[in-house]
Amino acid sequence: MGVVSTPGLEDVTRAELDELGIRARRIAPGLLEAEVTTRQLYVATVWLRTASRVMLRIGSFEAESFIELERRAPRIDWSAHLGDGDAPAFRVTSHRSALWHTDAIAERLHGVVGRAVDPDDPDDADTPVQSFVIRVDRDTVHVSVDVAGDGLHLRPWRHRPGKAPIRPTLAAAALRLVGWDGAVPLHDPFCGSGTLLVEAALLAARRPPGGTGGFAFQHWPSFEPGTWASAKAHRPGDAPSVVPITGADRDDDALVRAAEHIEAAEVGDTTSVARAAVSDLTPDDGPGLVIANPPYGNRLAASDLRPLYQRFGTVVAERRPGWSLAVIAPDDPKLLGNLDRRLEILARFSNGGTPVVVAARGPVPG
Numbered sequence: 001m002g003v004v005s006t007p008g009l010e011d012v013t014r015a016e017l018d019e020l021g022i023r024a025r026r027i028a029p030g031l032l033e034a035e036v037t038t039r040q041l042y043v044a045t046v047w048l049r050t051a052s053r054v055m056l057r058i059g060s061f062e063a064e065s066f067i068e069l070e071r072r073a074p075r076i077d078w079s080a081h082l083g084d085g086d087a088p089a090f091r092v093t094s095h096r097s098a099l100w101h102t103d104a105i106a107e108r109l110h111g112v113v114g115r116a117v118d119p120d121d122p123d124d125a126d127t128p129v130q131s132f133v134i135r136v137d138r139d140t141v142h143v144s145v146d147v148a149g150d151g152l153h154l155r156p157w158r159h160r161p162g163k164a165p166i167r168p169t170l171a172a173a174a175l176r177l178v179g180w181d182g183a184v185p186l187h188d189p190f191c192g193s194g195t196l197l198v199e200a201a202l203l204a205a206r207r208p209p210g211g212t213g214g215f216a217f218q219h220w221p222s223f224e225p226g227t228w229a230s231a232k233a234h235r236p237g238d239a240p241s242v243v244p245i246t247g248a249d250r251d252d253d254a255l256v257r258a259a260e261h262i263e264a265a266e267v268g269d270t271t272s273v274a275r276a277a278v279s280d281l282t283p284d285d286g287p288g289l290v291i292a293n294p295p296y297g298n299r300l301a302a303s304d305l306r307p308l309y310q311r312f313g314t315v316v317a318e319r320r321p322g323w324s325l326a327v328i329a330p331d332d333p334k335l336l337g338n339l340d341r342r343l344e345i346l347a348r349f350s351n352g353g354t355p356v357v358v359a360a361r362g363p364v365p366g
């Protein structure tokens, strides 16, 4: 099994796999590999919170020309990973190979395996798509199947992510890095569309991050319903915990999105949002965790962000004395220093091209 994480966060995903009873090793930036049983494959796909893709290698063959590609591709057992009526989709990369035109490779594979869905054809709207990942390297064609069918970061509850959302997988990684597992309340004063809140609520409730339906492997002819039932029931972690998870933002549109996401994820029993600027943070002695993905300032100079970060640090220190603090913020020591000089960097990675860190001043009571 190949597991796609985020470069810089491989250890977080590896620790998560470890907790699921799966030993993995990092084989490339952002990529982990593990030998797994079918049950472990299902468990990883439904329970991993920080991974963006789970893949299964199903074969490889050599091809230096389109003729070889078309002659050898039928050796792969594609049909074992295509349900009745499923259409294949190919995500192709090529390096150091005679076959380099990725669209042409995909077109030839469609000729062998099955036609592509047409996004403009209404008749295709309901056709389930099974993605295959094709990596051509030094004239060897490596074929993997995307076990979930699509990226795991595409959480089903997340209909309207909004302007500057954090990827749910990165939000989950930040929660893991600071060690929050639902033992104490959580507050996000820059909640935007509520990604950190919903990820936290699902984690605390010990519910899977993307639900339990709609995975591609459930259509495969080899699908094992009994094994799947046992994988779904695998509840990692301790008993579910019920703590208040709250968010605030000063933008009404963001709050509407957050409320929709909370409702879609069915976490409204623990999770709520309210309109407030960070300066209006309500006092609470704690314990708890303030965690946020404050504005990055892609459109602002870092110097313009400093007063906001400074204000954020001051109100948390004054009004939430017993709370830990964590941020997913630009990798800018001065800006982080404006927020709180005691912040420690726990991880570095890129978020949509911006170098960012998870930084925290803890510890988070567990």
Ligand SMILES: C[S@@+](CC[C@H](N)C(=O)[O-])C[C@H]1O[C@@H](n2cnc3c(N)ncnc32)[C@H](O)[C@@H]1O
Pocket (backbone or CB within 6 Å): 161, 162, 164, 165, 166, 167, 189, 190, 191, 192, 193, 194, 195, 196, 248, 249, 250, 251, 254, 276, 277, 278, 279, 293, 294, 295, 296, 308
């Ligand atoms: C980077 S976005 C957060 C995105 C969020 N994590 C998500 O996944 O949607 C920053 C948010 O901070 C909000 N914001 C900016 N300044 C604020 C302030 N002074 N007080 C409260 N919210 C503020 C913005 O409206 C925006 O929604």
